[in-house]
Amino acid sequence: MESVEERLAKAMQALETTRAAVADAEQRLREATVTVTSRDRSVEVTVGAQGDLKALRFHDGRYRSMAPAQLSAVVMETIGQARARMSRQVVETYRPISESVPALPGLPGAEIDWERLFGSDEDESAAAARRKQAARLRDEIVEDPAQP
Structure with missing residues (x-):
């Protein structure tokens, strides 16, 4: 069983990975x-x-x-x-x-409804x-x- 510190370290790593991916996406879209x-x-x-x-x-x-x-x-x-x-x-x-972000059930605003934001195809x-x-x-x- 993982300790709280190990889970926290994994969560922080996932957060940093997500943050870097968002920054990369923003940069690509800035020029798109x-x-x-x-x-x-x-x-x-x-x-x-x-x-x-x-x-x-x-x-x-x-x-x-x-x-x-x-x-x-x-x-x-x-x-x-x-x-x-x-x-x-x-x-x-x-x-x-x-x-890639893990689901956070019960946390309002944690899920993105793409169809609501942009309309369905x-x-x-x-x-x-x-x-x-x-x-x-x-x-x-x-x-x-x-x-x-």
Whole structure:
């Protein structure tokens, strides 16, 4: 049977290992970006690990012929896709760390519910329904008349 000192030493070693893994993950994510191009290839966005917009690029001048509401919808949809990819990358970066920490039943806040934090991965039919709804919204947006 292990003594209290041995268990404490093991726990401290596990804590240090976890702390180092978290620091490494934070460093990797500090520099991480995800770039997504819209389905029509007119817009490209890059987001950082916190979902912050790092770059927005318009390709081929195609955006010039788009109605403002349509361009806005394409930009917003593409940003959403980039943020979703980045959130999956963040989860996959931290998941091994959280899984290596022993369970502490009865200790509130000790377990991480990744789906609650970032949402579950939606299946293709849910994604298609979301895109269809976004297209309907795009059709319903009415531009304000230009102010002189």
